[in-house]
Amino acid sequence: MNKKQKKVLIRIIAAAFFVVVFSMLPVDGYLKFGLFMIPYFVISYDILKKAIKGIRNRQVFDENFLMSVATLAAFAIGDFAEAVGVMLFYRVGEVFEEIAVSRSRSQIMEAVDLRPEVVNLVKGDEVKSIPAQDAKVGDIILIRPGDRIPLDGKV
Numbered sequence: 090m091n092k093k094q095k096k097v098l099i100r101i102i103a104a105a106f107f108v109v110v111f112s113m114l115p116v117d118g119y120l121k122f123g124l125f126m127i128p129y130f131v132i133s134y135d136i137l138k139k140a141i142k143g144i145r146n147r148q149v150f151d152e153n154f155l156m157s158v159a160t161l162a163a164f165a166i167g168d169f170a171e172a173v174g175v176m177l178f179y180r181v182g183e184v185f186e187e188i189a190v191s192r193s194r195s196q197i198m199e200a201v202d203l204r205p206e207v208v209n210l211v212k213g214d215e216v217k218s219i220p221a222q223d224a225k226v227g228d229i230i231l232i233r234p235g236d237r238i239p240l241d242g243k244v
Contacts, residue, residue, distance in 0.1 A: 094187055101180050104128035108173050125169035133160065133176045205239040 090098070107128035116124065139153040156179050163172035207218045209231040216231050221239040224230065232238055 090188065091191070094184055097180060097184055100131050101177060101184070104132040104173060104177055107131070108170055108177070112170050121169060122164070125164075125173055129160070129164075129169075129173045129176065132173065132180055133157070136176065136179075203237065205237050208239050209233075 105128075108125070111121070111124045111128070114121075114124070133156075136153050137157055140151075140157040143149060143151050143154050156176065160172040160176050163169070163175065204221075206221055208221050208224050208228075210217045210219050210224065211229045211231050224240055230240070230242075232244070238244075
C-alpha cells in the first residue's frame with residue numbers, strides 16, 4: 090500500500106469507529122445530525138470536492154456526484170448512519186480497486202522486463218549477438234528452442 094492508500098484506510102477506520110460509537114448514543118435531532126456529519130466529512134470530503142469540480146467542468150454524472158447525491162439524500166431523510174455507511178463502503182471499494190490496479194501495473198511491468206535485450210543475428214554462417222534495438226527490418230535472427238522472441242516479425 091502506498092502512502093495515500095494508508096491515509097484513506099486510516100480515515101475509513103476512524104469514520105467506521107465514529108459511526109459505531111455515535112449509533113450507540115441516545116441522542117436525536119440536530120445533535121445526532123451534527124455528530125454523524127463528523128465521520129461523513131472525514132470519509133467523504135475529497136469525494137464531495139471532486140463532485141463539485143465535476144459540476145464546474147460540466148461533467149455532472151460521474152460516480153463522485155452520484156455518491157454525494159445518494160448520501161446527502163440519506164441525510165435529508167434522517168438516515169444518518171446509512172449515509173455514512175454508504176460512503177464508507179464506497180471508499181473501501183475504491184481502496185481495493187486502487188490496490189488491484191497498482192498490483193496489475195507492477196505485474197505488467199515485470200512481464201515487460203522479461204523480454205530479451207539481445208538478439209542472435211544470422212549473417213551467412215555466423216551468428217552474432219547484438220542489442221535488440223539495433224536489429225533492422227529484414228534481418229534474420231536465430232530463435233533457439235525455449236528462447237523468448239525479442240522482436241515482432243515473421244517466424
